[in-house]
Amino acid sequence: MENKRAQWSSNIGFILATVGSAVGLGNIWRFPYIMGKNGVAVFLLIYVLIIAFICAIPLCLELATGKIYRLDAVSSYEKINPKLAPFGYLCILTAILIPCFYFVVGGWILNYIWIFAANSIPSDFGAYFSSLNSNIFAPLGLTLVFLIMTAYFPYKGVNKGIEKANNIMMPLFAIMLITLAVYALFLPGAKAGLEFMFKPDFSVFNHKMILTALGQALFTLSIGMGTILTYGSYLDKKTNIKKSAYTLIFFDTLIAILAGIMIFPIVFSEGIEPSAGAILVFISLPEIFTFLPFSNICAIIFFLLLFFAAITSGISLMETSIACFVDKFKMKRSHATLLLSAIIAIMAIPASLSFGALSGFKIFNKTFFDLLDFLTSSVLLPFNTFIICIIGGWYAHNVSKEAFGETFFGKILLFILKFILPVILILALIFGLN
16 A cells, blocks of 8 residues: 655645755855866866766656655665665665764854844954854854754654745745845956856866766765655656756756855955865855945845755755654654754764864864765765666666656666766765775
8 A cells, every 4th residue: 555645735845845955055165165176167067067967867766766665765775675775774874974064064154144143243253263163062052053943844744844944945045145146246356256167277177077076966966865865755646757857956056156156256356265165154255244345234145045055955854864764663753853853963062072172083084073074975975876876777677767768868868877877986986085
């Protein structure tokens, strides 16, 4: 008998939820600074090609798996073959580990919204950021607040919580992003920033650029962590998988490009290094905002933008594990949410303290925060994606048929899935370990 399951109330609700899952901090700050480190315009071209012709394949597979089996990642893998259950659990593990450090950053974002809203702006953001993280309790408290805010929506359910949240947050996110991008175009550094972003220099091309673009694409699309599979399990049976996948890719890529259009003119206006990484968001950009017209308003909008990006991604990550607890272990949604929140809260403690009291504690020469980041983005995501590609390409033919159809284009995608993508993912995994 078919299991009773929540279903997206509309296709727009599904698209907004999956875009909310895919659009996270990786789009707003990680994508621009990775572009800055990897040839910018050439990297952007490679990224668009990879996300459209390579990453679309596992994206379709995850959506199709969820749509067919209408279960969580573990139960879906078990339906294909009971021996595949451990790989489903790896997806759940990934979805649990990411919030343990990701929500720490969410806490920082809440803090920055507050200081700009209260006009309590420090004179030195570098010293302020160090001081914030050297305090044991403040970052932990902020992380816990962000966790509670995020957990509320999956606690309320698919329609009343997750879908409703994304229906409100994602349009607001889009309005704020477009507003800041337009604002940035009128800054003195706009021309230089846009030339930097869109004028290609093919002499900087190298093989590392391809693997870096692949890693960024997998991370930003939430592939390999079970979130897309879980959201796919709430789909209507009539939903077109390829159309849904490419709609998601279009909006995710558009948002990443708009983020670049927003950030590069700002950093060029003040001569800041565009490849500065996390420092760009929490030290360099806040300092720049204090010199710009409408400084507090711009800063508040920017950090609200980051907040919506972080919380919508966080919701999808939590829902992945909650769906497993509910489907596989028959827990009540409320109990599953509380259990997961407790696990994340406990593991977030050493991640938060990695910038303060535990900064000297290293595992494989990495802080606990950096270790979680490395383990998920460089090991588990490419490995999990490799597994679902092998399953979809060679074993679960019903999944690949649902994902790609039987058109000529679908057969091309299936060929890439079987013979090309696994090799690329293994190379990405090896590259990530070095």
